[in-house]
Amino acid sequence: MAETATHIDIPCQRCKVRNRAICAALDDEQIVDLNAISEHITLERERTVFFESDPADYLYNIIDGNVRIHKSLADGRRQITGFLYSGDFLGLSVAGVYPYSAEVITTTTMCRFSRKGMTKIIERYPAFEHNLLQLASHELAAAQEHVLLLGRKTAAERLCSFILNTAEKQIGGISDQRAKLPMTRQDIADYLGLTIETVSRTFTRLKKTGTIRLPEPDTIEIANFQQLEDLALGEAAA
Amino acid sequence: MAETATHIDIPCQRCKVRNRAICAALDDEQIVDLNAISEHITLERERTVFFESDPADYLYNIIDGNVRIHKSLADGRRQITGFLYSGDFLGLSVAGVYPYSAEVITTTTMCRFSRKGMTKIIERYPAFEHNLLQLASHELAAAQEHVLLLGRKTAAERLCSFILNTAEKQIGGISDQRAKLPMTRQDIADYLGLTIETVSRTFTRLKKTGTIRLPEPDTIEIANFQQLEDLALGEAAA
DNA sequence: CGATTGCTTGACTGGGTTCAAGGCCAGTGG
DNA sequence: CCACTGGCCTTGAACCCAGTCAAGCAATCG
Numbered sequence: 001m002a003e004t005a006t007h008i009d010i011p012c013q014r015c016k017v018r019n020r021a022i023c024a025a026l027d028d029e030q031i032v033d034l035n036a037i038s039e040h041i042t043l044e045r046e047r048t049v050f051f052e053s054d055p056a057d058y059l060y061n062i063i064d065g066n067v068r069i070h071k072s073l074a075d076g077r078r079q080i081t082g083f084l085y086s087g088d089f090l091g092l093s094v095a096g097v098y099p100y101s102a103e104v105i106t107t108t109t110m111c112r113f114s115r116k117g118m119t120k121i122i123e124r125y126p127a128f129e130h131n132l133l134q135l136a137s138h139e140l141a142a143a144q145e146h147v148l149l150l151g152r153k154t155a156a157e158r159l160c161s162f163i164l165n166t167a168e169k170q171i172g173g174i175s176d177q178r179a180k181l182p183m184t185r186q187d188i189a190d191y192l193g194l195t196i197e198t199v200s201r202t203f204t205r206l207k208k209t210g211t212i213r214l215p216e217p218d219t220i221e222i223a224n225f226q227q228l229e230d231l232a233l234g235e236a237a238a
Numbered sequence: 239m240a241e242t243a244t245h246i247d248i249p250c251q252r253c254k255v256r257n258r259a260i261c262a263a264l265d266d267e268q269i270v271d272l273n274a275i276s277e278h279i280t281l282e283r284e285r286t287v288f289f290e291s292d293p294a295d296y297l298y299n300i301i302d303g304n305v306r307i308h309k310s311l312a313d314g315r316r317q318i319t320g321f322l323y324s325g326d327f328l329g330l331s332v333a334g335v336y337p338y339s340a341e342v343i344t345t346t347t348m349c350r351f352s353r354k355g356m357t358k359i360i361e362r363y364p365a366f367e368h369n370l371l372q373l374a375s376h377e378l379a380a381a382q383e384h385v386l387l388l389g390r391k392t393a394a395e396r397l398c399s400f401i402l403n404t405a406e407k408q409i410g411g412i413s414d415q416r417a418k419l420p421m422t423r424q425d426i427a428d429y430l431g432l433t434i435e436t437v438s439r440t441f442t443r444l445k446k447t448g449t450i451r452l453p454e455p456d457t458i459e460i461a462n463f464q465q466l467e468d469l470a471l472g473e474a475a476a
Numbered sequence: 477c478g479a480t481t482g483c484t485t486g487a488c489t490g491g492g493t494t495c496a497a498g499g500c501c502a503g504t505g506g
Numbered sequence: 507c508c509a510c511t512g513g514c515c516t517t518g519a520a521c522c523c524a525g526t527c528a529a530g531c532a533a534t535c536g
Contacts, residue, residue: 071386073472079389081382092375099379126364133367136374137330141337143381144319148309150388151317151431155524185483193389198524200484217483234311393492423515436492438516455500455515 010035015111020087021061025131033124037117042109049090049102049110056093058112062086065108066182069100070190080191081143083183085169089135105182150193153234158192159202160232163212163220177222185217248273253349258325259299263369271362275355280347287328287340287348294331296350300324303346304420307338308428318429319384320377321421323407327373343420388431391472396430397440398470401450401458415460423455 012018012035013028026034040063043049049060052071067084081100084090090102090110113121122129149158167179181188189196206212211228213221222228230236250256250273251266264272278301281287287298290309305322319338322328328340328348351359360367387396405417419426427434444450449466451459460466468474 071382073386073390075472077390077472079386081385092378094375094379100382122368126367129364129367129371130360133371133374136371136378137332140330140374140378140381141332143378143385144309144338146385147319147381147388148311148317150385151428152311152315190389195525196483197485197526201524204484234313234315422513433493434515435494435517439492442516 011040012038015063017061017063017087017111021111022089022128022131022135023061025127026125030125033121034113037121038111038113040109041112042107043104044107045104047104049104050098052099052101053097056091056096056098057115059091059115059118060089060113061111062088062090063109063111065110066105067102067108067110068105068183068187068191069102071100078190079193080187081146082139083166083169083187083191092132092136092139105187155192155194155198155202156205157231157234157236158194159188159199159206160211160228162188162192163222164228164232167220167222177225179220179222181218181220250276253301255299255301255325255349259349260327260366260369260373261299263365264363268363271359272351275359276349276351278347279350280345281342282345283342285342287342288336290337290339291335294329294334294336295353297329297353297356298327298351299349300326300328301347301349303348304343305340305346305348306343306421306425306429307340309338316428317431318425319381321404321407321425321429330370330374330377343425393430393432393436393440394443395469395472395474396432397426397437397444398449398466400426400430401460402466402470405458405460415463417458417460419456419458 010028010032012023012031015021015023018024023031023034043065049067050056050058062084064086067088067090068080069082069084069090070078070080072078083105091098093099093115118128122132149161153161163179166181167177170179183191185196185199189199192199194202203212203214206228207214209227211222211224211231213223215221227236248266248270250261250269253259253261256262261269261272281303287305288294288296300322302324305326305328306318307320307322307328308316308318310316321343329336331337331353356366360370387399391399401417404419405415408417421429423434423437427437430437432440441450441452444466445452447465449460449462449469451461453459465474
């Protein structure tokens with residue numbers, strides 16, 4: 001077999017998130033170019049990927065692990081705007097800087113692209129930018145859903161929405177009625193605009209009403225999917 | 239003078255938002271193509287532009303007027319996710335449908351492009367998609383700022399942030415220390431995740447502390463910019 | 477095995493909501 | 507010209523959901 005470019009070992013081609021990440025926009029030949037500007041990095045738990053208002057020199061794809069992104073007020077109040085899982089993309093910027101901080105929750109391996117290199121890739125393969133737009137639109141819709149949650153849902157509705165979203169994002173989807181919570185109660189509280197105590201109490205109430213089970217603090221089992229969904233959508237019987 | 243394409247009357251070329259809207263991505267020659275797929279529409283106050291989950295057949299640019307976008311829960315609770323002003327863009331979709339509803343607040347004239355036509359423009363001028371991505375990133379950052387506001391700010395901080403943002407978006411910017419409020423108190427409440435009564439009471443309190451003036455219910459004057467900004471950023475003296 | 481960290485639970489508080497009037501103003505019609 | 511109406515905003519009083527303050531518990535770690 002001739003030793004053409006596509007037969008040389010290209011790490012990207014056997015990447016475990018190859019088909020779920022933005023790289024899916026490129027075929028095996030095109031991805032050689034992407035491979036050339038990418039590198040893997042691994043960060044330990046609680047390490048910062050970047051800070052809000054840092055120059056946005058890199059884009060990231062999460063290969064394995066979990067990342068949280070947040071914004072803060074001067075006095076320390078924190079609002080987590082998202083939790084990212086393997087396959088997720090990170091690093092959209094505005095005016096050349098990141099609009100939020102990012103930290104890894106568990107030890108996380110990411111694929112990192114330089115923005116400069118990315119610009120060249122985009123010039124060559126417009127499909128890549130098209131994918132980025134799709135992705136940004138999707139994130140925008142998710143952020144607006146988050147706005148609805150924070151602006152108009154009760155504590156129980158917020159937590160149920162969170163459980164559903166988290167389960168959907170896990171490998172295997174929502175089908176196995178089970179979700180791991182890689183983040184702490186404080187993280188959940190800061191995502192849902194609540195306090196740690198309210199999160200804990202609401203978990204307890206959902207257990208008592210038979211909506212969920214919590215075999216361990218970081219493992220949720222959905223006991224009554226219909227009830228959970230009705231609550232999440234604000235359609236529970238008054 | 240020869241009658242080349244650029245000298246024929248192209249409405250887009252004399253559009254008042256020509257340089258502030260996404261059309262700015264195209265030069266005078268390229269915009270001829272955009273002109274071919276665009277049309278103006280005018281809607282009276284309180285009319286719906288589109289509903290959440292409608293097929294996203296059109297993209298819009300606001301020429302003159304004001305639009306609000308929102309999401310709702312089954313029982314009628316409403317969360318406004320944004321107010322749009324002239325020059326603003328509207329219509330990013332996910333999976334072919336709009337992720338929110340849009341209504342005009344005041345009589346509004348918009349420029350409308352068909353999505354199909356847009357796809358062709360993008361193929362010809364990749365700069366257009368690049369601009370859409372910039373725009374989506376910008377909206378995403380704004381949505382995350384909104385998430386911070388709803389999740390972690392007090393009523394007074396929310397209202398101050400809103401006043402600042404609104405003033406900045408008005409023609410002339412924040413410099414004249416004055417802003418028109420085209421929306422009702424109910425709209426403001428549904429944007430800030432509060433009730434109409436809390437909005438009203440908070441306006442009164444801000445008046446009493448000399449932060450703002452309200453010569454008319456729909457006209458705000460910034461009396462103490464520093465105080466307003468400190469409050470908006472959550473940096474006010476405890 | 478004490479110390480630390482993370483989670484839960486209880487008692488009390490308070491900011492914002494709910495419920496209820498009342499005021500203001502533009503539009504309408506007698 | 508003024509009474510009436512309805513929409514919108516403001517104000518007051520009572521209430522309640524989530525926050526605050528304070529223990530206590532369970533698992534992990536040095």
